[in-house]
Amino acid sequence: xxxFEGVTKKYGDGSGGESIAVNNFSLEAPTGRITVLVxxxxxxxxxxxxxxxxxxxxTSGVITIDDRNTADLPLAxxxxxxxxxxxxxxxxxxxxxxxxxxxVPRLLGTDKKTARLRAMELIERVGLDPDLAKRYPAQLSGxxxxxxxxxxALAADPPVMLMDEPFSAVDPVVREQLQxxxxxLQSELGKTILFVTHDIDEAVKLGDQVAVLRVxxxxxxxxxxxxxxxxxxxxxxxxxxxRDRGYRALxxxxxxxxxxxxxPTVTIGTSASEVRAVGQPWVLCVGDDGEPMxxxxxxAVSGEVTRDLLQRGGTVxxxxxxLRALLxxxxxxxSGRGVVADADGRFAGTIRxxxxxxxxxxxxxxxxxxxxxxxxxxxxxxxxx
Amino acid sequence: MTWALDxxxxxxxxxxxxxxxxxxxxxIGLVISVPLGWLATRKAWLRTGLLTVTxxxxxxxxxxxxxxxxxxxxxxxxxxxxxxxxxxxxxxALLTRTVADGLSAVDTSTRQAAVAMGYSTFGRFxxxxxxxxxxxVAAGLRVAAVSNVSIVSVASLIGIxxxxxxxxxxxxxxxxxxxxxxxxxxxxxxxxxxxxxxxxARVLTPWTRVAA
Amino acid sequence: MITFATVWAWFTDPAxxxxxxxxxxxxxxxxxFTGITLAIAxxxxxxIGAWVGHSGRMRWLVTGANAxxxxxxxxxxxxxxxxxxxxxxxxxxxxxxxxxxxxxxxxPPLLSGTYSGIxxxxxxxxxxARGMGMSDxxxxxxxxxxxxxxxxxxxxxxxxxxxxxxxxxxxxxxxxGLGRYLIDGLASQDYVQMVAGSILVALLALVADxxxxxxxxxxxxxxxxxxxxxxxxxxxxxxxxxxxxxxSVKNSTDAPLGADPA
Numbered sequence: 001x002x003x004f005e006g007v008t009k010k011y012g013d014g015s016g017g018e019s020i021a022v023n024n025f026s027l028e029a030p031t032g033r034i035t036v037l038v039x040x041x042x043x044x045x046x047x048x049x050x051x052x053x054x055x056x057x058x059t060s061g062v063i064t065i066d067d068r069n070t071a072d073l074p075l076a077x078x079x080x081x082x083x084x085x086x087x088x089x090x091x092x093x094x095x096x097x098x099x100x101x102x103x104v105p106r107l108l109g110t111d112k113k114t115a116r117l118r119a120m121e122l123i124e125r126v127g128l129d130p131d132l133a134k135r136y137p138a139q140l141s142g143x144x145x146x147x148x149x150x151x152x153a154l155a156a157d158p159p160v161m162l163m164d165e166p167f168s169a170v171d172p173v174v175r176e177q178l179q180x181x182x183x184x185l186q187s188e189l190g191k192t193i194l195f196v197t198h199d200i201d202e203a204v205k206l207g208d209q210v211a212v213l214r215v216x217x218x219x220x221x222x223x224x225x226x227x228x229x230x231x232x233x234x235x236x237x238x239x240x241x242x243r244d245r246g247y248r249a250l251x252x253x254x255x256x257x258x259x260x261x262x263x264p265t266v267t268i269g270t271s272a273s274e275v276r277a278v279g280q281p282w283v284l285c286v287g288d289d290g291e292p293m294x295x296x297x298x299x300a301v302s303g304e305v306t307r308d309l310l311q312r313g314g315t316v317x318x319x320x321x322x323l324r325a326l327l328x329x330x331x332x333x334x335s336g337r338g339v340v341a342d343a344d345g346r347f348a349g350t351i352r353x354x355x356x357x358x359x360x361x362x363x364x365x366x367x368x369x370x371x372x373x374x375x376x377x378x379x380x381x382x383x384x385x
Numbered sequence: 386m387t388w389a390l391d392x393x394x395x396x397x398x399x400x401x402x403x404x405x406x407x408x409x410x411x412x413i414g415l416v417i418s419v420p421l422g423w424l425a426t427r428k429a430w431l432r433t434g435l436l437t438v439t440x441x442x443x444x445x446x447x448x449x450x451x452x453x454x455x456x457x458x459x460x461x462x463x464x465x466x467x468x469x470x471x472x473x474x475x476x477x478a479l480l481t482r483t484v485a486d487g488l489s490a491v492d493t494s495t496r497q498a499a500v501a502m503g504y505s506t507f508g509r510f511x512x513x514x515x516x517x518x519x520x521x522v523a524a525g526l527r528v529a530a531v532s533n534v535s536i537v538s539v540a541s542l543i544g545i546x547x548x549x550x551x552x553x554x555x556x557x558x559x560x561x562x563x564x565x566x567x568x569x570x571x572x573x574x575x576x577x578x579x580x581x582x583x584x585x586a587r588v589l590t591p592w593t594r595v596a597a
Numbered sequence: 598m599i600t601f602a603t604v605w606a607w608f609t610d611p612a613x614x615x616x617x618x619x620x621x622x623x624x625x626x627x628x629x630f631t632g633i634t635l636a637i638a639x640x641x642x643x644x645i646g647a648w649v650g651h652s653g654r655m656r657w658l659v660t661g662a663n664a665x666x667x668x669x670x671x672x673x674x675x676x677x678x679x680x681x682x683x684x685x686x687x688x689x690x691x692x693x694x695x696x697x698x699x700x701x702x703x704x705p706p707l708l709s710g711t712y713s714g715i716x717x718x719x720x721x722x723x724x725x726a727r728g729m730g731m732s733d734x735x736x737x738x739x740x741x742x743x744x745x746x747x748x749x750x751x752x753x754x755x756x757x758x759x760x761x762x763x764x765x766x767x768x769x770x771x772x773x774g775l776g777r778y779l780i781d782g783l784a785s786q787d788y789v790q791m792v793a794g795s796i797l798v799a800l801l802a803l804v805a806d807x808x809x810x811x812x813x814x815x816x817x818x819x820x821x822x823x824x825x826x827x828x829x830x831x832x833x834x835x836x837x838x839x840x841x842x843x844x845s846v847k848n849s850t851d852a853p854l855g856a857d858p859a
Binding site: 079089091094103137 | 719721725726728730732740820821823
Binding site: 441443444445446447448449450452453455456462531532534535536538539541542543549552553555556559561564565567568571572575576 | 599600604666667668669670671672673675676678679680758761762765766769770776779780783788791792794795796798799802803806
């Protein structure tokens with residue numbers, strides 16, 4: 001657990017005055033969880049992060065990691081026990097990917113062979129082709145460089161990770177991939193992570209808890225992502241969290257067991273007469289393993305169902321998914337019936353928006369109780385062991 | 386000090402010759418290296434070729450070049466033309482790379498906008514790339530100017546008349562004052578060149594002064 | 598009259614290849630002075646340049662050294678010689694001031710090459726290095742110096758050429774080396790000897806520069822120099838955003854031959 005107690009950072013402005021980057025900041029980042037610091041530029045989120053591994057020394061206040069005061073630890077020991085990932089990866093251009101990843105283990109005195117074996121494992125673990133190990137950073141794409149940055153930070157298996165806008169410098173598609181793989185990795189590794197971003201969507205997606213900071217370096221709100229969307233503490237947070245909060249908050253609401261409508265399905269190659277026999281304007285087409293492929297307009301089929309006829313606009317929700325996914329599946333489906341698949345990706349049934357909405361309304365009535373329960377659970381874990 | 390005041394006439398005469406020997410090559414060098422630098426931005430192999438050749442020319446020590454040019458060109462050893470040509474070679478060697486770098490540094494979006502507006506290759510070069518490269522070219526020119534003023538003084542060893550005369554003459558007569566006067570005069574001349582180039586660059590690039 | 602034949606005759610005359618005034622002796626002298634000078638200048642300039650680049654303090658040292666390059670080399674040579682020579686007897690009276698001036702001239706390019714090399718290291722790489730617990734010394738030796746290699750080496754090439762050229766001129770204050778052919782030839786109106794000497798000096802400079810260019814191949818990580826599978830192109834793209842014109846002028850003026858002459 002990382003704990004900030006009344007941490008303040010002031011900078012002299014050169015003419016006797018001073019500016020406050022971080023002001024009396026207190027926070028607990030619980031062990032094994034992702035805590036995201038988010039806020040507009042100038043809110044001191046990066047300064048806050050960099051005070052943990054003492055890249056910046058606080059003016060006053062105490063930062064502890066597992067109840068050990070960071071100010072009392074030898075600098076090298078402190079930093080080598082913390083994985084550090086930054087925006088432009090900061091790879092060493094003169095070293096191969098493999099040698100970049102082995103840096104910290106080598107500094108810690110691990111022999112070359114062991115360090116390399118472990119590095120190769122990590123390179124694969126972060127989703128990189130092992131063939132890239134011999135390349136130099138300049139030969140990699142931005143996304144690949146960022147993966148190497150993560151592998152390098154994980155190399156010495158530090159319990160704590162600091163991540164400063166690690167996915168900001170890559171394009172949106174790659175960013176989403178990196179975020180998903182980061183979550184997968186974290187579910188395996190369970191590191192204590194402090195994560196800085198200016199992107200509220202990223203914060204809400206990745207954080208177990210989210211700390212919103214305002215300019216001047218004060219904590220505006222600390223909450224779970226769902227709480228944050230449901231109940232922003234003031235206008236600043238509400239404005240920062242942005243539009244479509246109600247809809248976005250649904251992604252944290254697990255879908256309850258719903259009555260799904262079974263649906264007659266067709267496959268590629270089904271004849272036009274069989275399609276029309278279903279007797280509906282839109283018919284769902286599934287693949288060989290029962291996975292939903294798309295809707296077919298019955299009137300458009302002449303001869304047999306072909307891939308060209310598939311309407312693929314609809315999203316597919318999962319039975320284990322969120323209310324948001326269910327609602328979106330219903331809203332995006334040309335037939336008005338949202339496609340739901342089971343855990344194995346097989347078609348499970350359909351659901352209409354009009355069936356999801358009552359569930360949402362019922363949920364709203366009990367939301368306060370549930371949020372309170374979630375918050376106290378988080379705090380329970382956060383108390384010192 | 387008195388010595389310098391007593392020899393003001395001579396100082397100005399030699400300074401004038403020095404300025405001519407160091408300054409004319411700057412103009413010649415600029416005129417030649419702008420098209421060369423432009424060529425270097427066109428094709429990678431042209432860039433490598435041009436920069437290699439000009440780079441090799443730059444490695445030849447000045448005194449050696451002053452002596453090698455007369456038999457190659459058929460000029461007399463004492464002909465100031467040797468110095469002008471040698472200094473032009475150094476200036477070209479320095480500026481070709483600078484011009485190429487300056488032209489390549491022009492913002493890609495600016496260049497593409499110019500292409501999209503229908504500029505021809507040459508029209509774009511003249512109207513967009515070259516003006517935007519002026520600050521970089523001017524910086525290179527300042528380096529060349531200072532270097533030229535220093536190197537020209539070496540030519541006094543082979544008897545070409547300029548401020549370097551004070552250095553060789555002062556040394557030969559074991560008269561330090563004269564050497565110091567020569568050094569200071571060279572420095573002042575270099576400073577004048579530097580200021581003139583800066584001023585010209587400022588006048589030619591009014592847009593760089595708006596930011597403040 | 599100087600013709601190819603007369604110069605050829607000079608080079609093929611066995612007398613010119615023997616004794617204290619022979620080509621091998623003069624060439625070795627020239628190399629010796631150059632080597633000693635560079636060794637002294639490296640010992641002075643590299644630690645200072647590394648420290649200034651690493652700490653970001655006292656940048657005026659580099660600016661000052663660069664400004665000092667405006668002093669005419671010939672003037673510096675004569676002035677220092679007149680100041681220092683009386684302090685020594687024997688041949689040291691000529692060697693010491695010459696070496697001193699050569700060192701003074703070699704320092705600015707080495708200093709600014711080392712400094713700008715270190716200063717140009719990607720701040721993110723430096724930040725990451727500190728963040729993973731490297732000490733200042735480790736950051737300097739494991740990250741900054743290897744990354745500074747290209748600019749340091751172009752400073753070294755620049756310094757080497759400067760020293761070879763000025764050592765030639767130093768013959769006018771009685772230093773040995775190849776410059777003797779030029780200065781003695783001038784005194785005795787032996788133009789053939791002057792031209793021959795000039796050819797030797799030019800060749801020495803070219804060979805020295807090529808050797809240093811080859812050194813660059815070995816001393817610089819392929820990850821930085823961009824040799825091999827398309828590294829250079831990618832790197833240019835990636836660093837393009839930071840590649841401002843001023844930085845490129847700095848490089849090009851430090852060493853006009855900074856790039857690959859191969």
